[in-house]
Amino acid sequence: MMIARWSIEAKFGHKPEVVAEMQRWLREIGSQVGWTPERVRLLNGSIGAKESTIQSEIEIADLAELEAAWRTLATLEAHAAWSRALEPHVVSGTQRWDIFRVIG
Numbered sequence: 483m484m485i486a487r488w489s490i491e492a493k494f495g496h497k498p499e500v501v502a503e504m505q506r507w508l509r510e511i512g513s514q515v516g517w518t519p520e521r522v523r524l525l526n527g528s529i530g531a532k533e534s535t536i537q538s539e540i541e542i543a544d545l546a547e548l549e550a551a552w553r554t555l556a557t558l559e560a561h562a563a564w565s566r567a568l569e570p571h572v573v574s575g576t577q578r579w580d581i582f583r584v585i586g
Contacts, residue, residue: 483541483542483583484542484545484548484581484583485539485540485542486540486542486548486579486580487537487538487539487540487579487580487582488538488540489537489576489577489580490573490577491534491572492535492536492571492573493534493571493572493573494534497526497534497536499571500571501524501536503564503567503571504536504538507568508522508524508538510560511558511560514558514560515551515554517540517551521540521541521542522538522539522540524537525537525538525539545581548581
């Protein structure tokens with residue numbers, strides 16, 4: 483099992499909009515690739531992390547599952563539209579994926 487973590491930085495004063503868009507994405511788009519509430523959680527920086535950081539952690543079986551999800555997402559117009567809706571609220575260039583292996 484692995485954890486795929488997607489991080490983004492909200493612009494100052496835009497954190498509520500980013501969180502709302504992330505929640506909407508999980509309901510409307512992530513569910514289309516099997517990323518259900520049981521497998522995903524949203525995180526926000528608190529102590530020792532930037533409060534502007536919003537992260538989505540997704541439990542995946544392996545990298546093949548992640549690649550398949552990415553291929554499907556690339557074909558969904560709803561995902562592209564969501565990205566355009568999110569863009570005004572985030573700091574450009576801050577999005578990143580980190581992949582972790584679960585060892586215990």
